[in-house]
Amino acid sequence: MRASLRVPDVHAPAAPAKAHKLAQAQSLLAPAFPKGGARLCDPEVLLPLVAEKGDQRAEEVEGGGWRLEHSCGIRRPLRPGQYSTISDVALQPGRGTVSLPSKAAERVVGRWLLVCSGTVAGAVILGGVTRLTESGLSMVDWHLIKEMKPPTSKEEWEAEFQKYQQFPEFKILNHDMTLAEFKFIWYMEYSHRMWGRLVGLAYILPAAYFWKKGWLTRGLKGRVLALCGLVCFQGLLGWYMVKSGLEEKPDSHDIPRVSQYRLAAHLGSALVLYCASLWTSLSLLLPQHKLTETRQLLRLRRLAHGTAGLVFLTALSGAFVAGLDAGLVYNSFPKMGESWIPEDLFTFSPLLRNVFENPTMVQFDHRVLGIASVTAVTVLYFLSRRIPLPRRTKIAATTLLALAYTQVGLGISTLLMYVPTPLAATHQSGSLALLSVALWLMNELRRVPK
Numbered sequence: 001m002r003a004s005l006r007v008p009d010v011h012a013p014a015a016p017a018k019a020h021k022l023a024q025a026q027s028l029l030a031p032a033f034p035k036g037g038a039r040l041c042d043p044e045v046l047l048p049l050v051a052e053k054g055d056q057r058a059e060e061v062e063g064g065g066w067r068l069e070h071s072c073g074i075r076r077p078l079r080p081g082q083y084s085t086i087s088d089v090a091l092q093p094g095r096g097t098v099s100l101p102s103k104a105a106e107r108v109v110g111r112w113l114l115v116c117s118g119t120v121a122g123a124v125i126l127g128g129v130t131r132l133t134e135s136g137l138s139m140v141d142w143h144l145i146k147e148m149k150p151p152t153s154k155e156e157w158e159a160e161f162q163k164y165q166q167f168p169e170f171k172i173l174n175h176d177m178t179l180a181e182f183k184f185i186w187y188m189e190y191s192h193r194m195w196g197r198l199v200g201l202a203y204i205l206p207a208a209y210f211w212k213k214g215w216l217t218r219g220l221k222g223r224v225l226a227l228c229g230l231v232c233f234q235g236l237l238g239w240y241m242v243k244s245g246l247e248e249k250p251d252s253h254d255i256p257r258v259s260q261y262r263l264a265a266h267l268g269s270a271l272v273l274y275c276a277s278l279w280t281s282l283s284l285l286l287p288q289h290k291l292t293e294t295r296q297l298l299r300l301r302r303l304a305h306g307t308a309g310l311v312f313l314t315a316l317s318g319a320f321v322a323g324l325d326a327g328l329v330y331n332s333f334p335k336m337g338e339s340w341i342p343e344d345l346f347t348f349s350p351l352l353r354n355v356f357e358n359p360t361m362v363q364f365d366h367r368v369l370g371i372a373s374v375t376a377v378t379v380l381y382f383l384s385r386r387i388p389l390p391r392r393t394k395i396a397a398t399t400l401l402a403l404a405y406t407q408v409g410l411g412i413s414t415l416l417m418y419v420p421t422p423l424a425a426t427h428q429s430g431s432l433a434l435l436s437v438a439l440w441l442m443n444e445l446r447r448v449p450k
Contacts, residue, residue, distance in 0.1 A: 105215035110284030112206050116227075117277035119199045121432050124270050126192050128428040131322055132421045135188035136258060137169045140246055142239040148197070150190055160186065167246050168256040196235055203231045223280060230273045234266070241266045260323025260356065267319040271312060274432070275439060282443040289390050289444065296387050301445045303383060307376040307400075308438035314369040315431040321366050326359035327419045333412050336364065370411055373434075377404040380441075393444040400437045407434050 130136050139147065140163050151157045161182050164170055170177065207224050210216050216224060244259035291297055321327050330336040345361050348354045354361040377400055384397040410427040417423060 102215065105210075105213075106284045109210060109215060109220065110281045112210070113227075113277045113281035114285065116199070116202050117274050117281060119195075119202045120270060120274040120277060121436075123192070123195050123199050124267070124274065124432060125425065125429050126195055127267075127270075128322070129421070129425050130188050130192045131263075132419075132424050133185065133188055134169075134173075135185035136192075136242060137167065137189075137245045137256065138164060138182065138185040139189045139193070139242075140164055140167055142242070147190075147193065150187075157183065168248060169245065172254075172256055193238075196238065200231050200235065203228050220280075223276070227273065227277060227280075230269065230276075234269050234273060237262070237266050237269055257325075258323065260320050263323040264316060264319035268316050271315060271435070275312070275435065278436060278439055279443065282440060283446075286392075286443060288446065289393065291389075291445070293447070294387075296383075297445070300380070300383050300387060301442075301447075303376065303380050304438070304442050304445055307373070307380050308435070308442055310369065310373045310376055311431070311435050311438050314366065314373050315435060317362070317366045317369050318428065318431065320356060320362045324357070324359045324362055326363040326366070327415060327424070329359045329363050331415055331418055333415055336360070336367075370408060374404045374408050377401055390444070393441070396437060396441040396444050400434070400441055403430065403434045403437055406430060 141147070151160050157179060161179055164182060164186075174181075207228055211221065211224075241258050241262035244262050245256055249256070330342065334340075336342045342360055342364070345358070345364060346354050347360075348358050355365065356362070381397050381401040384394065389397075407427070407430040410423065410430050414420070414423045414427045
């Protein structure tokens with residue numbers, strides 16, 4: 001059964017004709033209130049639920065319970081004892097909830113997720129700088145609370161330095177490191193870890209608040225739970241990655257480094273978290289275009305999805321480049337050394353190992369993916385010019401094209417200059433910017449639900 005009616009604004013005096021509608025509302029909504037309880041048409045009941053002027057729609061929902069939808073769009077739960085006039089109402093779990101769907105609440109949640117995606121982007125960039133400065137193995141243990149306080153006295157710093165000296169990176173690479181140099185790499189890793197905790201707080205605390213306030217729809221609740229779970233998983237994965245660089249290698253002369261597989265997993269999960277947060281935020285904040293569904297638009301939409309996927313894969317392949325220091329293998333472009341296809345592409349056995357463990361193949365793959373991405377972006381741009389699109393969508397396509405060629409230029413410069421830290425960090429930041437605009441364009445082209 002599904003019933004729906006209009007309840008007039010309670011701020012205005014009830015005319016005789018409106019009194020009949022109020023009585024009808026009371027009779028329809030009577031199952032939500034026990035005998036002798038407050039009547040829905042009482043102003044004392046409706047007034048606390050109305051945030052602004054406007055009328056409401058009362059609707060019975062499947063499975064029991066009622067929903068009051070206010071034109072101003074404010075959503076609040078109706079709880080026993082929250083209002084004095086309904087303190088006697090016995091509400092069953094999952095029933096009797098008054099939900100006021102809110103565009104204002106959606107904007108708040110959307111802005112929150114936009115800020116969250118910004119904190120994730122900051123963590124990715126800071127993590128990249130930590131990797132480029134070879135600081136990631138300076139903190140040799142992990143404590144959620146204890147490590148939040150850095151060493152302050154000389155004795156504490158000496159103790160921390162002595163712990164670092166027990167591990168392969170110091171023994172093989174940094175055996176002549178001074179305490180001052182150790183402090184620099186330690187603070188780099190410490191900053192990255194503290195920023196990760198900030199990301200966790202940025203997700204979990206507001207999520208709990210919005211959940212309690214009833215500002216999250218059923219669909220958003222599941223998505224927010226998944227995002228918070230992914231944040232926690234990301235922190236554990238980060239320590240799992242660091243542990244791989246602290247282990248003794250079979251060959252005592254192997255260069256200590258974290259596993260490129262775990263590094264890619266750590267970056268990949270961060271990118272998934274970033275993309276999911278940004279996509280949800282854009283979907284809540286940007287009004288959806290009503291585009292005419294044509295064959296050309298369908299082709300453009302599919303190409304936009306494929307291009308975003310290519311950009312994601314290219315960014316992910318950068319983790320293997322960083323993990324194997326593959327950017328230092330061939331520092332020439334467009335050729336790799338003296339040839340287009342180097343001879344040492346397939347030196348590992350079985351052949352599949354070359355894709356993930358051979359530095360030459362890893363650099364070659366990153367080049368190919370980058371060229372494929374910029375080609376797809378170029379085709380996407382020219383196809384978008386042939387279709388009548390809203391101005392905002394055209395801006396997204398143009399921005400994507402400009403960023404793609406900028407990113408290619410940054411990548412080539414980083415390669416030719418033997419991976420200087422500032423330029424390499426800018427190149428990594430560019431990949432996030434390119435991925436962001438690709439998601440923006442996808443969001444602009446999304447299909448309007450019927």
